[in-house]
Structures are given as structure tokens and as C-alpha cells.
Amino acid sequence: MSFSVKDLLRAQVAPALGCTEPVAVALAAAAAAAVLPGRPERIALWVDPNIYKNGLAVIIPGTGGLSGLDLAGALGAFGGNPALGLEVLEPLTPESVQAARTLVRDGGVTLNLLQDQRGLFIRAEVFDGSHVAEAVIREMHDNVVGVSLDGRSLPLDKAAPRAAVKADVSRLEAWIKALTLEDLVRLLDDLDDEDREFLMEGVRTNMRLAEHGLKFGPGLGIGKALDRLVRQKLICRDMVLAARILTSAASDARMGGVKLPAMSSAGSGNHGLTAILPIWAIRDFIECDEKTVLEAMALSHLVTAYVKAHTGRLSAICGCSVAAGAGASAGVAYLLGGNLAHIAGAIKNIIEDLAGVICDGAKAGCSLKLATAAGTAVQSALFSLQGVNVLHTDGIIGASPEQTMQNIGTLSTEGMIETDRTILKIMLEKRFSGF
DSSP states (O other): OOOOHHHHHHHHEEEESSOHHHHHHHHHHHHHHTTOSSOOOEEEEEEOHHHHHHHSSOBOTTSSSOBOHHHHHHHHHHHOOGGGGGGTTTTOOHHHHHHHHHHHHTTOEEEEEOTTOOSOEEEEEEEOSSOEEEEEEESSTTOEEEEEETTEEEOGGGTOTTGGGGGGHHHHHHHHHTOOHHHHHHHGGGOOHHHHHHHHHHHHHHHHHHHHHHHHOOTTOHHHHHHHHHHTTSSOOOHHHHHHHHHHHHHHHHHTTOSOOEEEETTBHHHHHHHHHHHHHHGGGSOOOHHHHHHHHHHHHHHHHHHHHHHOSSOSBOHHHHTHHHHHHHHHHHHTTOOHHHHHHHHHHHHHHHTTOBOOOSSTTHHHHHHHHHHHHHHHHHHHHTTOOOOTTSTTOOSSHHHHHHHHHHIIIIISHHHHHHHHHHHHHHHHTTO
């Protein structure tokens, strides 16, 4: 089966309110609660290790600074709208937040870690005393694959109409994996006005987060701190720093629990920030038109999707560094007038540079990693355009950009399994010790 650039963008790029791991748990619980006749009285959740890891510490928007996957499930059940997909928690009210907090406080939510589960998986059971509803999410954060009431399967459009369109996930990713970098670049010729407006909406969405981060300095305040250093003339704003400031400021706001959506890429809001904002940040430094900027962003999303098709949605490797970072480096090289060889070189350069960055869960500190990824994406493209390219004899770098990105996938899916377990073990020990 063949897909189009429109199919890729619509499947891989979507607005998301809050970190997508707790949001996905909220979506599963909301989808189950939507078919439950009565008011939720008890919730049981089952999640894979990476969903668990990424939901431990990150703040949930609209809660006043609260976190936790158990709370996310309760919020989805009491105040979520599954028709909104990854913006499921947008309708939260103080009353629904209080109801969720009370249920968690009273022990009404159980969270189960499926230690041996591979791949993204969430199952939510919601009970009202007489009935039980269940929803299951697999492969993608908004891919609701089943909803049932008292063991009887129901049509997906009853509980998750927007999520139901994700049914071709496996076939789409198989198609992406068969493409070459040249194929991805050629797909840009198929962008139409609707696609360009969709891409521009991604800019507007993510810039709102960046502007909030620069104004108020939420989270760690990395973007605002970098901007302040420029104002104090302690560092100079160039293309690399501009990308770092804008991207980290947006992540500060998102990881700080600001109730503003991000335009996600490959299932992650932070991937979306990294894929979009470095490209937008450098446009003031060069001669370019909006059409070319949007084509560069489309390429960024396509390369991000290509890498994630090989690594899986969640892993021990920081996807903002090697997936969205690779996408951004490709987009920057394209925007700077680079040819296919320059784009390939940019991808190889950033993977050589950042392949060792681990994912230790979603939290405020992600802004540091996004600052690094954004700046390195621009630097990698600039290096490539200056003839600086990592050799295929070096480490995990392949003879082609495709092989290089596939090697990252192998490293992620085969080589980092024990690393992932160790990261989670350390995080759980911290949690249970009270730190």
C-alpha cells in the first residue's frame, strides 16, 4: 500500500496538551469512561515500562502542578473528552480535578507496570459499581484499538472517533521504513495549500509555548536564562543560540504544566518542538520565503517519522536528540539551500554527536536536552554545508543516511533494552525512597 505526504503528516503530527504519556493514559481512561453508564468509582491501569517512566515526574496541565499516571487516569475519566485525542484534558474544570484527586487519595486508582511489555501499551478499566468499561491503546499515543463494556466490544466511534483513524499505523510505518532520504525530499513536491496551512498552524501552536516560556520562565527557565545572558551581553545570539532559546523556552512551558497545546511529531510534543522551532528560529538570519520554510518543516517531520519507525515510539534513547534532532538538522540543511548530500551529512553529524543521550523520563530537565538538540541540529547542518561530514567508518554511522538511521533503530530496540530497565530501576528507587 502506498501513502502520501498528507497521510504522513496527518498520522504523525497532531496537537497535544501536556506530555503525551500521561495524556495517553488519560485518553484511555476517558475512552472507557465515555461508554460507562454510571459515574466512575474505581480505575485500574496497566502500562508498558516507557509510558510508566515518562509519566512519573512530569506536570499535568490544568492541575496546579500535580503529576502521576494514576491522577492522569482519574482526570481522563472525570473530565476528559476522548473525541479531542491528545487534547483530551482540555475541558478539565476545578471540579473534575478535585474529583480525580479525591479518587486517587482514597486509593480508587491502581497503576500496574507491565515489566515485560514491549512497545507502547495502555489498558484502562473503569468501574461504576455495576459495570466495567475497558479501553486499550497500542503503538501510538492516540491509537485506541479497542473499547468494551462488560466484555462486549463497541465501535470505536462511540468513545474515540478521532483516534479511530489510526488503524493503519503498522502499514504506514512499514511504508516509511522502505523510503529513501531522496524519496522523503521528493514528497515535498506534493505539499498543497492545505498541508502548508497545517504546517503553519504547528508553528503558531509551538510559538505560543515559546513566547510563554520567554515571558514567564516556567519549568527550569532555560530559554529565559539563555535570553537573559544575551541581553547581558555575556553570550551572542547566532543561529545556533536562537534555535536553542526558542526550543528550550517552549519546552520549559510545556514541561512546566502550562495549559497550552504543542504540535507534536511522531507522538511527542517535545519532538514537535524540536522538529519545528529550530527551523523557524533561523529564518531571520537568511534569505528565504515562507514556502521554503514550510517545506523544510515538512521534511523535518518526515525524517523524524522515519527514525521513530525504526526506534519505536518510546525507548532508552532521547528521541528529541536522534529523531526530531535528525529531522531538524535535515530541515535546516534544506532551508539553507543544501542538496541531498548536505542533508544526508547533517543527519549523520547529529547522530554521531547525540546518539548517546538517554531518555530518563519526561520532566522539567527535558528543556536542557531540547536546547542541546536544537542547537546541535543547526550546527550539524552548518558543518555539512561547510564540508564537515562524519565518515561511515566511525562507530554506528552507516554508508548512507538511511543506514545510519536504521542503526539507531537497532541500537534502540536491541542494544538499549537493559539500559532502559536500569533507568527505570533508578527512577523507581528514588521514588520509593522518598526523593
